[in-house]
Amino acid sequence: MSPKKLIGKVEFRENLAGQNHLIRIRFDEKVDFTPGQYVSLKVNGEGLRRSYSVASLPGGNIVDVLVDVSPMGEGSKYILSLKVGDEVEVLGFLGNFTIDLQAIERARNITFLATGTGIAPMRPMIEELLDKKSFKGEVRLVWGVRHETDLYWLKEMDNISRDYDNFKFDIVISQPLEDWPGFRGHLGGLVNGLTQDWSKTLVYLCGSREMIVETEKRLKEKGVPEEQIHYEKYY
Numbered sequence: 001m002s003p004k005k006l007i008g009k010v011e012f013r014e015n016l017a018g019q020n021h022l023i024r025i026r027f028d029e030k031v032d033f034t035p036g037q038y039v040s041l042k043v044n045g046e047g048l049r050r051s052y053s054v055a056s057l058p059g060g061n062i063v064d065v066l067v068d069v070s071p072m073g074e075g076s077k078y079i080l081s082l083k084v085g086d087e088v089e090v091l092g093f094l095g096n097f098t099i100d101l102q103a104i105e106r107a108r109n110i111t112f113l114a115t116g117t118g119i120a121p122m123r124p125m126i127e128e129l130l131d132k133k134s135f136k137g138e139v140r141l142v143w144g145v146r147h148e149t150d151l152y153w154l155k156e157m158d159n160i161s162r163d164y165d166n167f168k169f170d171i172v173i174s175q176p177l178e179d180w181p182g183f184r185g186h187l188g189g190l191v192n193g194l195t196q197d198w199s200k201t202l203v204y205l206c207g208s209r210e211m212i213v214e215t216e217k218r219l220k221e222k223g224v225p226e227e228q229i230h231y232e233k234y235y
């Protein structure tokens with residue numbers, strides 16, 4: 001389906017943690033997209049746009065976006081200025097960072113690797129995979145953040161773990177406090193330590209260009225075929 005201009009209203013907003021804000025946009029009509037896609041949001045009067053992954057599931061009239069406002073450019077300032085009831089204009093739905101339905105038939109494991117708000121498209125992708133597609137292999141999400149205070153959606157991830165034995169969730173923190181009990185360092189380090197049949201693993205990467213370039217290199221060295229690596233570069 002070709003992207004179209006949609007006008008919606010801010011229904012809800014929440015500061016999830018640190019600089020990370022969730023904005024829920026309600027539309028008059030039902031919106032149809034594939035988990036993993038993004039919208040292009042108009043962020044000023046001159047028509048400047050910023051892309052944001054959809055952090056919610058399709059099937060209703062809403063779209064959630066999850067935005068890290070720390071870059072503090074035009075997009076971040078616009079997100080911070082939004083109030084409940086404000087009208088917003090999006091172009092949707094864009095991108096091919098979606099579950100490869102043919103490849104999941106052959107895959108033994110599906111590994112999602114995210115840094116920061118790169119987790120946004122992954123939650124609906126994972127929920128769809130486990131719930132609607134009933135994928136029975138291992139689904140693993142590894143999430144890298146800088147500090148403990150950047151963490152959110154932990155209860156939601158616990159709920160998925162409770163409902164699906166084949167879902168594994170790990171967090172890795174690059175600058176944790178002394179008493180952080182979990183993994184420390186960068187995402188790539190944790191990925192190196194994972195033992196799985198990489199040749200039968202489908203990988204989805206989302207976050208900074210630097211993380212994606214470095215992780216993709218490691219994955220190829222581990223034997224993941226290029227066509228099994230999918231990514232969305234945020235900046």
Ligand SMILES: Cc1cc2nc3c(=O)[nH]c(=O)nc-3n(C[C@H](O)[C@H](O)[C@H](O)COP(=O)(O)OP(=O)(O)OC[C@H]3O[C@@H](n4cnc5c(N)ncnc54)[C@H](O)[C@@H]3O)c2cc1C
Pocket residue numbers: 038050051052053054065066067068069070071072073074075076077095116117120121232233234235
């Ligand atoms: C397909 C796609 C989907 C995206 N989805 C999301 C999303 O779901 N959530 C989200 O928060 N962002 C997302 N982004 C990034 C987003 O579009 C903006 O680039 C980001 O919010 C910064 O916009 P800005 O106008 O505030 O800053 P800009 O003025 O555009 O950038 C300021 C500076 O910050 C750097 N920068 C941009 N983003 C980050 C970041 N996250 N951390 C550190 N430095 C950064 C830029 O390289 C630039 O140097 C996505 C980008 C793409 C291409």
